[in-house]
Amino acid sequence: MNRSKGVTGPQGFRAAGIAAGIKESGALDLTLVVNDGPQDAAAGVFTTNKVKAAPVLWSQQVIQSRRLTAVVLNSGGANACTGPEGFQDTHATAEKVAEVLGTGAVDVAVCSTGLIGERLPMDKVLAGVENVAKELDSTVEAGLNAATGVMTTDSRPKQSWKASEQGWSVGGFVKGAGMLAPNMATMLSVITTDAKISGDQLDKALRQATSRTFDRLDVDGGTSTNDTVLVLASGASGVEPSSDDFVALLTEVAGDLVKQLQGDAEGVTKEISITVKQAATEAEAVLIGRTVAEDNLVKTALFGSDPNWGRIAMALGRADAEIDPDVLQIIINGVSLYRNGTRDRDRSEADLSGRDVEIVIDLNVGEAEATILTTDLSHDYVEENSAYSS
């Protein structure tokens, strides 16, 4: 495993990231990922927000064919809430990519990230498409540039690549340090594979993988207007893995990307896992985990390294799920703090001085289990998010 590889890790892909001048800072802001085949299977999952950005509306349409040749992504502007003009901008971007690559616009997905409500500087975007296409390469460096071109408040590019012993692999990048959501934990992610797999199989595998990974990171409950995960398959390895093997490796890469998102969330000082055990159903385990993960009083207590199990008890009691306060148990970093309806060991025994916090809520009412990843609510979160748009 080489963690520095990403979308160009699997065979059959080229990528690039350049500074097109969309961002005033001069940082990389335009990324292109191209599938050279021989296959062009693709699938995507998108935000459930009712307010969808123009590129989401576009990409949801074109992905219906389960085929994609390329994905173009920009940072420096979300192209959301920009009306019909914004949609035309997305369309024009796809047309330009298609022209440069000699393919059709409907074979090109578009993703955008940045501030909501501003039109993109289309002269720079269109000129940028010509330039980024010239940089396309299958090297590790090209993949890194692609991962860097989508960054907003991310402090570092986030990539993953994992190879099967059968000779095929899965790689990808992700961006999104804020606006991580209950139903879609990142703004943008592109994942590639050189496995031989049909578009329908790819779609099914992506939904299975994201339901246990991207969908279980919940930093601030905000499903954005732009959240998108795309997966492209080139078939270039010539290997057709079993469905189980493919889902397993795809889930591994997605999980690695999500773990990196958690570690790079805005203002994070604690990486928190909340495992809900012995729930009535998996859906209820997820719901309870999310309710606790989104509770600001829990999040601020953990920022203060305070094993305040009372706030956890209060938060989980808000969930619409089967809960019996008299039989549930709350364990923080291995120390049982609440049991049989009252306090158990002394809270001072739970050491929260480190970065990782493991919360276990054992409901004792069923057999289902789920883990939600989240972060604390820190001064830096407030600072970064109150200053972001300026």
Next chain:
Amino acid sequence: MNRSKGVTGPQGFRAAGIAAGIKESGALDLTLVVNDGPQDAAAGVFTTNKVKAAPVLWSQQVIQSRRLTAVVLNSGGANACTGPEGFQDTHATAEKVAEVLGTGAVDVAVCSTGLIGERLPMDKVLAGVENVAKELDSTVEAGLNAATGVMTTDSRPKQSWKASEQGWSVGGFVKGAGMLAPNMATMLSVITTDAKISGDQLDKALRQATSRTFDRLDVDGGTSTNDTVLVLASGASGVEPSSDDFVALLTEVAGDLVKQLQGDAEGVTKEISITVKQAATEAEAVLIGRTVAEDNLVKTALFGSDPNWGRIAMALGRADAEIDPDVLQIIINGVSLYRNGTRDRDRSEADLSGRDVEIVIDLNVGEAEATILTTDLSHDYVEENSAYSS
């Protein structure tokens, strides 16, 4: 109207607040409110949290008779998650009050506020009950002490009193600077009236009043284990108001208390009202308002005095309600910033430098309307809540 009056404003009530030593600081921490009649009608609404404190379980039982002689309240400990022993502590407290007042324990409601998970120092509570009963008085000062005895992180006692021209009045106090909830916006409130009204009428009126007041303040989404609003009627004015008149004045007092809660919420620097207009139903208007009110990205933007309508658009798009992004309008402090699916006036025109922020979301899909009150998410919120339990 005399805003310094509270629970002792209406005739027929005595109150007191003392330092019983429950708080180590020596601050007032034990409050008693007594209804001297001639009537003893009472009603209550309680937290919907599945994890309920012992005093909530007790008070929910005794209020079923729609009668109460007294309410005893302590700060310095929530008596929540304290098991059967905690419930016995509540019971013993009610028994002690009954003994001192010469009434029955089932005529005494109990409320507690403070840290979850710790037993109360019952020797101090029981001795305190004897002492607080000696201080009972119907003066303005006694009412103020009662309002002060329930404070936790509140910076000031919060009271209201309003008189009808027909010779009856409604008064009350509230505490709750944190853990303000979607379904019950305060930890503890006691409201009194000298109107002649039956317990059943009082119950109905309380539910009507709280649904438009306490239920529409949403600071951090956390319904606590202890949230309680009680109303007691003495009938001492001899006046039997119409149902509409009574609900109107009760709603006015409740609304005033809620406004004070908003203004004294932990770390508040902005008092924000979110009015959702032309919604399909009032329930959807409330849901959308709450979704925006609970969104940390909206709350941090407002802390930064940033009219970031994009985050409002993103937040409302998460609500499970009838929303059409192409017809809705977002207005901040009188300036239309989003309309017809795209930006309207320039965001710089909306001045958010003041403490009050008025957000109007006009959905343009129906005729229902609701207003939710909330606050921003500030550095002080993080500071106070990460240090509270120590």
